[in-house]
Amino acid sequence: MKSAVIGAGSWGTAIAHLLTDNGARVSLWARRPQLAEEIRRWRENRSYLPGVGISDKILVTSDLEEALYDAEFVVMAVPSQSMRSIIREAGKYIKSHCVIVNAAKGIEIGTLLRMSQVMKEELPSECRTNIAVLSGPSHAEEVARRLPTAVVVAAEKKEVAEEVQDLFMNSYFRVYTNPDIIGVEMGGALKNIIAICAGIAEGLGFGDNTRAALITRGIIEITRLGVKMGAHPSTFSGLSGIGDVIVTCNSLFSRNRRAGIEIGRGKSVGEVMASTNMVIEGIHTTKAAYDLARRHGVEMPITEQAFGVLYEGKNPLDAVDALMMRKGKHEMEEVVEKEEKRQDLKTW
Numbered sequence: 001m002k003s004a005v006i007g008a009g010s011w012g013t014a015i016a017h018l019l020t021d022n023g024a025r026v027s028l029w030a031r032r033p034q035l036a037e038e039i040r041r042w043r044e045n046r047s048y049l050p051g052v053g054i055s056d057k058i059l060v061t062s063d064l065e066e067a068l069y070d071a072e073f074v075v076m077a078v079p080s081q082s083m084r085s086i087i088r089e090a091g092k093y094i095k096s097h098c099v100i101v102n103a104a105k106g107i108e109i110g111t112l113l114r115m116s117q118v119m120k121e122e123l124p125s126e127c128r129t130n131i132a133v134l135s136g137p138s139h140a141e142e143v144a145r146r147l148p149t150a151v152v153v154a155a156e157k158k159e160v161a162e163e164v165q166d167l168f169m170n171s172y173f174r175v176y177t178n179p180d181i182i183g184v185e186m187g188g189a190l191k192n193i194i195a196i197c198a199g200i201a202e203g204l205g206f207g208d209n210t211r212a213a214l215i216t217r218g219i220i221e222i223t224r225l226g227v228k229m230g231a232h233p234s235t236f237s238g239l240s241g242i243g244d245v246i247v248t249c250n251s252l253f254s255r256n257r258r259a260g261i262e263i264g265r266g267k268s269v270g271e272v273m274a275s276t277n278m279v280i281e282g283i284h285t286t287k288a289a290y291d292l293a294r295r296h297g298v299e300m301p302i303t304e305q306a307f308g309v310l311y312e313g314k315n316p317l318d319a320v321d322a323l324m325m326r327k328g329k330h331e332m333e334e335v336v337e338k339e340e341k342r343q344d345l346k347t348w
């Protein structure tokens with residue numbers, strides 16, 4: 001059974017490595033012929049995943065048709081803002097019964113669509129029902145070193161989710177299934193905003209209390225938007241919710257957190273983006289989420305302040321003040337409502 005991994009950044013390379021461990025026949029597509037050539041020559045992706053040997057069983061190519069030839073599974077591990085153009089081209093070579101897995105974490109700016117929605121729009125109709133989403137706390141650097149990791153796969157059809165679960169699961173990579181595609185995808189995308197904010201807080205010299213506050217209040221506003229868009233609230237207490245928020249806000253592997261640290265220390269967003277060839281999804285997702293929150297009338301104070309800092313030149317310290325000095329409120333409206341009902345009181 002052949003799997004094609006589209007995208008030879010750190011995540012695509014780690015996934016190709018994992019699937020090869022699982023005995024699959026794997027191809028890895030790199031956008032630039034030069035990168036494909038480098039990986040073939042060194043059997044290592046020195047640009048994106050240095051120090052990890054790439055099996056010579058993996059076919060590394062920059063030719064999409066060659067990568068996708070005969071593939072039963074296609075894993076899309078490309079930056080979210082490039083997903084549409086790449087899947088459109090890939091769709092010409094994907095077989096109709098293929099299972100297609102989104103591994104990217106983002107929302108398309110402008111259309112405000114999730115990645116599986118973008119894929120659905122661009123793929124031929126016969127491919128559209130076999131789309132799955134893989135998400136959860138899974139830094140490529142650790143997966144490639146076979147460190148125990150747990151993630152979640154969501155799909156419309158249970159059989160599709162289970163096929164992907166079987167494909168990926170092994171002794172160091174545990175995969176759960178979940179029917180809530182919206183929740184799994186929204187959690188994976190939105191956590192990057194919180195990771196940037198946690199980085200900014202660190203860059204400003206704040207401590208563990210601040211990070212814990214951002215993680216906790218962050219997952220609350222992520223859940224608020226996700227539920228408004230049709231997600232199940234419990235999904236956000238799972239791997240693609242709080243799990244991914246925790247890892248991204250704490251890990252030094254996180255590009256989003258690292259970008260935030262630089263911004264907190266005084267670099268501009270442009271400088272931070274120009275300083276790396278890696279994708280900082282949260283910068284784009286902040287814009288998309290800000291627009292989605294307005295469209296759905298959802299209160300997302302952290303996202304709103306992140307938007308101010310990233311897109312309107314707001315001073316991060318002013319953003320912190322704006323968050324801390326908001327009018328006092330209840331921690332959880334739903335708890336208050338339940339208590340009021342239980343006690344038949346209106347004291348709250």
Ligand SMILES: NC(=O)C1=CN([C@@H]2O[C@H](COP(=O)(O)OP(=O)(O)OC[C@H]3O[C@@H](n4cnc5c(N)ncnc54)[C@H](OP(=O)(O)O)[C@@H]3O)[C@@H](O)[C@H]2O)C=CC1
Nearest residue numbers: 008009010011012031032077078082104105139140278279
């Ligand atoms: N890294 C991780 O640990 C994880 C990442 N993800 C998600 O996977 C997705 C891919 O990220 P990741 O593998 O980390 O990427 P990296 O940051 O490691 O590498 C960037 C990749 O993006 C490609 N790229 C850059 N600009 C463009 C463009 N304009 N069009 C097409 N491709 C472009 C680069 O190709 P080139 O070299 O040709 O410029 C390279 O393959 C993201 O959505 C990310 O959130 C999900 C889970 C874990």
Ligand SMILES: O=C(CO)COP(=O)(O)O
Nearest residue numbers: 136137138139254255256
């Ligand atoms: O999604 C990730 C880990 O689960 C990767 O996060 P970064 O893009 O911040 O590195």
